[in-house]
Amino acid sequence: MGKVLPPYRERIFLASxxxxxxxxxxxxxxxxxxxxxxxxxxxxxxxxHVSYKQEIEEIFSKNGAIKAIEEAKQQKLIRFTGxxxxxxxxSPLRRYPFDTILICINAADIxxxxxxxxxxxxxxxxxxxxxxxxxxxxYGRLFKNGILDGMHQAMGYSLSVPGVHCCVVAAETVEQLExxxxxxxxxxxxxxAEMAASAQRTAVAWQDSTFFRAWS
Numbered sequence: 194m195g196k197v198l199p200p201y202r203e204r205i206f207l208a209s210x211x212x213x214x215x216x217x218x219x220x221x222x223x224x225x226x227x228x229x230x231x232x233x234x235x236x237x238x239x240x241x242h243v244s245y246k247q248e249i250e251e252i253f254s255k256n257g258a259i260k261a262i263e264e265a266k267q268q269k270l271i272r273f274t275g276x277x278x279x280x281x282x283x284s285p286l287r288r289y290p291f292d293t294i295l296i297c298i299n300a301a302d303i304x305x306x307x308x309x310x311x312x313x314x315x316x317x318x319x320x321x322x323x324x325x326x327x328x329x330x331x332y333g334r335l336f337k338n339g340i341l342d343g344m345h346q347a348m349g350y351s352l353s354v355p356g357v358h359c360c361v362v363a364a365e366t367v368e369q370l371e372x373x374x375x376x377x378x379x380x381x382x383x384x385x386a387e388m389a390a391s392a393q394r395t396a397v398a399w400q401d402s403t404f405f406r407a408w409s
Contacts, residue, residue: 195231202232210241210277211258214251219261223270237293238262238271242408244280253288275325279408281312286320297405298326298357300335300350300391304399305406310354318356326351326360331402340398341391344376350391353383 198207207230211222219240227233240258243249252258265271275293276285286294294317296309303310317324330336330347341347344362351360364370383391395402 195229199231206236207232208237208239208275209235210239211261212241213261214248214258216256216258216260216264219258220264223261223265227270234269235271237273237275238265239275239277239293239295240285241277243276243278243285244282246282246284249282249285249288252285259289275323277327278313279406281307281309283313283316286313286316286322290320291322293323293325295325295327295361297328297403298324298351298354298360299329299331299347299395299402300341300388301331301395301399301402303392304396305403307406314354314356323359324357326354326357328405329360329362331405332363334398334402334404335395337398337401340394340402344373345379346391348373348376349380349383350388352380353388 198205209223209226209230211219213219213222223235223238226235240252240262243252262271262274266274273292274289275295276291277295279297281296285291294313296313298309302308314324316322329351330341330344335341335347336343348360348362351357362373364373
């Protein structure tokens with residue numbers, strides 16, 4: 194990305210992450226990202242895959258990664274801060290004024306024993322945190338056996354969840370990317386009835402469609 198990014202830098206919103214929990218490790222990741230991307234700042238820097246209480250305590254400790262975030266903000270190396278997670282614990286949002294959270298939001302979420310929609314979204318709305326939805330089609334598994342009809346339903350559901358501001362969707366080909374952009378441009382909020390119908394269609398396959406939750 195660093196080979197092609199510089200001429201377009203002012204036209205894009207650039208985000209990166211660190212999975213380090215200590216200040217020094219996070220700082221090294223930030224320096225590497227800036228060097229590789231050939232930029233002098235990030236629009237959004239995120240603490241990645243924060244899933245366990247022990248990790249949260251380490252991040253907020255005296256020499257935790259939160260120190261790197263504070264220093265980077267002071268030096269204007271980052272504009273906004275975020276956290277990403279695959280385990281719906283909302284306590285970090287109550288401990289620090291993160292600007293964004295990246296969480297799994299799709300039509301199968303409500304069937305999971307620990308749903309993000311009811312477990313994290315209320316706190317995100319309370320704290321005015323920007324919500325980025327990921328795992329929107331569950332790596333395509335929501336399209337298997339006709340569970341959902343296509344990306345228009347998968348993306349439509351995620352973006353229609355109250356409090357979700359945008360989503361990120363992976364693409365394996367240029368054609369997929371162009372199709373996803375087309376769907377996004379045509380997006381209209383789904384009605385409650387349409388969302389309920391999509392969620393109902395995922396009930397028979399929610400475990401397969403939330404398999405990534407086992408990573409936490």
